Amino acid sequence: MEAASFSGVLSNTKLSGSNHLLNSDCKFSRSIPRSRYIACVSRHSSEGSNDVDKPSSKALVLSISDLNNTNNYSILKGSNLRKNVNLQTNCAVGVCTFGENVFESSRAHATEEKLGVLLLNLGGPETLNDVQPFLYNLFADPDIIRLPRLFKFLQRPLATLISVLRAPKSKEGYASIGGGSPLRKITDEQADAIRMALEAKNVHANVYVGMRYWYPFTEEAIEQIKRDRITKLVVLPLYPQFSISTTGSSIRVIQNIFRGDAYLSRLPVSVILSWYQRQGYIRSMADLIEKELGTFAKPEEVMIFFSAHGVPVSYVEDAGDPYKDQMEECIHLIMQELKARGIGNDHTLAYQSRVGPVQWLKPYTDEVLVELGQKGVKSLLAVPISFVSEHIETLEEIDMEYKELALESGIENWGRVPALNCTSSFITDLADAVVEALPSAKALSSTSGDTAEESEYDPFRYLVKLFFGSILAFVLLLTPKVLLAFRNHLV
Numbered sequence: 135m136e137a138a139s140f141s142g143v144l145s146n147t148k149l150s151g152s153n154h155l156l157n158s159d160c161k162f163s164r165s166i167p168r169s170r171y172i173a174c175v176s177r178h179s180s181e182g183s184n185d186v187d188k189p190s191s192k193a194l195v196l197s198i199s200d201l202n203n204t205n206n207y208s209i210l211k212g213s214n215l216r217k218n219v220n221l222q223t224n225c226a227v228g229v230c231t232f233g234e235n236v237f238e239s240s241r242a243h244a245t246e247e248k249l250g251v252l253l254l255n256l257g258g259p260e261t262l263n264d265v266q267p268f269l270y271n272l273f274a275d276p277d278i279i280r281l282p283r284l285f286k287f288l289q290r291p292l293a294t295l296i297s298v299l300r301a302p303k304s305k306e307g308y309a310s311i312g313g314g315s316p317l318r319k320i321t322d323e324q325a326d327a328i329r330m331a332l333e334a335k336n337v338h339a340n341v342y343v344g345m346r347y348w349y350p351f352t353e354e355a356i357e358q359i360k361r362d363r364i365t366k367l368v369v370l371p372l373y374p375q376f377s378i379s380t381t382g383s384s385i386r387v388i389q390n391i392f393r394g395d396a397y398l399s400r401l402p403v404s405v406i407l408s409w410y411q412r413q414g415y416i417r418s419m420a421d422l423i424e425k426e427l428g429t430f431a432k433p434e435e436v437m438i439f440f441s442a443h444g445v446p447v448s449y450v451e452d453a454g455d456p457y458k459d460q461m462e463e464c465i466h467l468i469m470q471e472l473k474a475r476g477i478g479n480d481h482t483l484a485y486q487s488r489v490g491p492v493q494w495l496k497p498y499t500d501e502v503l504v505e506l507g508q509k510g511v512k513s514l515l516a517v518p519i520s521f522v523s524e525h526i527e528t529l530e531e532i533d534m535e536y537k538e539l540a541l542e543s544g545i546e547n548w549g550r551v552p553a554l555n556c557t558s559s560f561i562t563d564l565a566d567a568v569v570e571a572l573p574s575a576k577a578l579s580s581t582s583g584d585t586a587e588e589s590e591y592d593p594f595r596y597l598v599k600l601f602f603g604s605i606l607a608f609v610l611l612l613t614p615k616v617l618l619a620f621r622n623h624l625v
């Protein structure tokens with residue numbers, strides 16, 4: 135097989151403003167400078183191929199640009215990003231390295247290499263008391279509530295308002311699955327399993343877990359990485375598909391921390407941006423689906439129902455989030471794999487878990503379930519596809535809410551594919567992804583120089599914007615339509 139190498143640049147520019155994690159007892163309630171980043175991944179290989187594991191000769195350039203500043207990814211739309219998403223189909227793993235083109239790559243190490251793997255995940259409340267502060271952290275993330283620049287100052291008050299309004303409904307959900315999220319436990323188990331799978335390949339690594347919105351926070355994991363004097367790091371988000379709201383948000387946090395730290399900015403790092411196209415993952419998903427189909431009396435009549443976590447349409451259409459394209463590609467690859475095994479069931483994709491009064495990716499899971507029931511579909515297998523661990527949206531939303539809705543709508547036989555969790559073929563594949571990412575690890579910038587945005591910072595302009603922004607926000611928030619929308623969609 136032709137060897138492929140990945141190279142890229144992940145450069146950032148500091149902006150005025152700050153991010154806060156403000157849950158009451160969070161150790162990291164400190165200002166973290168915001169940054170925007172441009173991540174480019176290019177791939178070089180001398181031979182093209184359609185095989186998932188054999189990269190084509192075209193360079194892959196995946197750019198993620200200007201998250202905070204323009205609040206959109208529009209400069210990528212229709213050009214690089216669309217092209218790249220298609221190219222990524224043939225790519226074994228999308229790897230991004232920090233700073234390669236800009237800064238000198240890491241020199242050979244005189245000291246012994248100490249490998250670290252940082253698993254990124256969302257995090258979830260462990261008790262019902264954690265729910266509101268967890269939601270606060272989530273809604274305070276500018277990659278989750280994407281406010282226009284003029285309204286950025288409303289991020290935290292809005293996060294407080296929405297988290298307080300949403301908390302009772304969320305608490306009910308977490309109460310019904312045992313009083314908290316299983317995410318931390320499962321992710322710890324996955325970390326352990328990946329460490330052992332690497333050991334089996336004679337690769338010795340410390341594996342860390344960094345959550346975006348709850349303990350152990352990404353900041354804590356990075357502190358530990360520093361204490362352990364890791365000399366090379368692979369960052370592996372536990373989201374198969376890239377979204378601004380998941381992998382994008384976590385990478386931004388890492389970048390902000392790394393660029394301000396002398397040790398970290400010199401640490402060679404590879405970031406695996408997405409891995410939904412890896413054969414090991416596709417085959418593991420197909421295995422689970424095949425096994426679960428076997429539990430139905432008439433497996434060939436079962437509708438395979440992929441239910442993906444939704445994102446607001448504006449992420450995809452205005453900000454260029456590749457999530458929808460990657461999701462469709464991912465499902466195509468799984469269905470291809472099933473077909474190769476002689477399984478030709480009908481399938482469909484819908485999006486679940488919408489929050490708030492904006493348009494989310496369609497079709498919506500609840501609406502499609504009703505339609506399928508009305509059309510006479512009798513057997514349905516739900517496949518959660520955005521996430522690789524059991525969590526509230528599989529255990530409560532799919533297993534309870536959607537199941538009930540499906541049965542009410544005329545579907546008689548219901549099944550659900552379990553999350554991959556620690557499935558060994560899947561864990562082995564993630565370990566392979568880590569090993570493949572190692573050669574492209576490069577150090578992030580050690581230069582921090584002021585950026586255009588910083589030098590453009592003008593306190594007078596800021597105050598004027600704040601003044602008019604506040605008036606506009608006040609008027610908007612009091613609009614009966616907005617108030618009603620909040621009430622209907624959050625509680």
Ligand SMILES: C=CC1=C(C)c2cc3[nH]c(cc4nc(cc5[nH]c(cc1n2)c(C)c5CCC(=O)O)C(CCC(=O)O)=C4C)c(C)c3C=C
Pocket residue numbers: 256257258259269272278279300303304315316317373377379380443444445446457489490520521524525526527
């Ligand atoms: C409001 C915007 C949200 C976006 C955008 C979003 C994207 C997104 N989320 C996941 C995965 C998970 N989300 C989880 C919980 C969760 N997500 C949101 C909101 C958005 N998610 C909320 C408010 C919550 C809390 C639960 C609730 O109140 O409904 C979780 C569960 C964690 C757990 O506790 O078990 C996961 C996992 C993806 C993959 C994604 C975009 C692609």
Ligand SMILES: [Fe+2]
Pocket residue numbers: 443487
């Ligand atoms: Fe979510």
